[in-house]
Amino acid sequence: MASPINNDSSSLFGQLLDERGIVIGRTDTPSAIYGYTSPHAYEKEEKRRAAVKMFRHIINFTNKYKILRGMISYGTLWPCGCLIEQTMIEKKTFRTYDWMKCLRFSLFGFFFMGPTIYVWIRLAGVMWPRTDIKSSLCKAITEQTAYDPMAISSFLFFMTLMEGNSYAQARQEVSDKFLDAYKVGVIYWPCVQTVNFAFVPARNQVVFTSFFSMCWTTFLAYVKFLQLHPTVDVDHHAMDIHFLEM
Structure with missing residues (x-):
């Protein structure tokens, strides 16, 4: 021994x-x-x-620069929404996923959605510092009339450019698809953001929003897919591109 x-x-x-x-x-x-x-x-x-130490450094860094929380959340969850759409609508598998499409969604979520939603939430907190229902409704309505139109238009425009299309095609994409997407957002986002502003702590509001943004991203990816393929057979039933028109 x-x-x-x-x-x-x-x-x-x-x-x-x-x-x-x-x-x-x-x-x-x-x-x-x-x-x-x-x-x-x-x-x-x-x-x-070493792994624990590195994880603590990351947490401390994101606590110091809170904007990174939203950027990381959106950069991660947006491609997840894209994968959900590809799985449920396009019936793709791991071998056939369009990974470049997922990368485009991730880049847009990280560099655009994360920073802009962070700035909007900070601005809304200054304009309506209280967390009662009245203030939350004001924030949600203002977001729907000011921020969301810009976000939807930017998504359609920049995603079209990242696909390699021209400036004119990107403008046409916004013209063709904005109204249909916005009509759904008018119902969806006020409900989400009223709960967010009323009940979620300010430090977690961006992360909370990013989760529901993944669901919204799945819808946007669906709209984008329909634009690229005017008619698509899903479960042997033809779906028209104007499915949103009531």
Whole structure:
């Protein structure tokens, strides 16, 4: 059985000897000092500590720069909405997913939606600092008449450009699809944001909104898909591009 030898000079140098006096390790290594049974166990623990430390740094960084919370949330959840649409509507699988389309959604969510919704929520908090129902309704209505039209138009415009289409085609995309998408948003977003502004703490409002934005993104991806394919067979029933017109 290996054990540190304390009655000779070798222990002064931190050497670990076996019963025959052969040096098999050191008593001054981290694994010996902290009681690990092997260097492998020590290395595993060090990797775990490094991962925890890095995670804490990320949390502290996002707490310091709160805008990153929304950017990361939107950059992650928007491509998820795109994948949901591809799975449910286009009947694609992992092998046939359009990953470039997901990347475009992620870039738009990270660089546009995250920062703009963060600025809007901060501005709304200054304009209506209270969290009662009346103030929440004012925020939701103002968002629907000011922010949402800009966000929907920007989505249609920039996503079309990122697909490699021309400026004229991007403008036509907005002209053709904006009204249908906005009519749905008029009902959807006031309900979401009234709950958000009334009951969710300010520090978590962007994250809360980003989750429901994933559902909204799934709808937008659906509208975008219909624009690219005027008629599509889903469960053997033809769906017209003007399905939103009541």
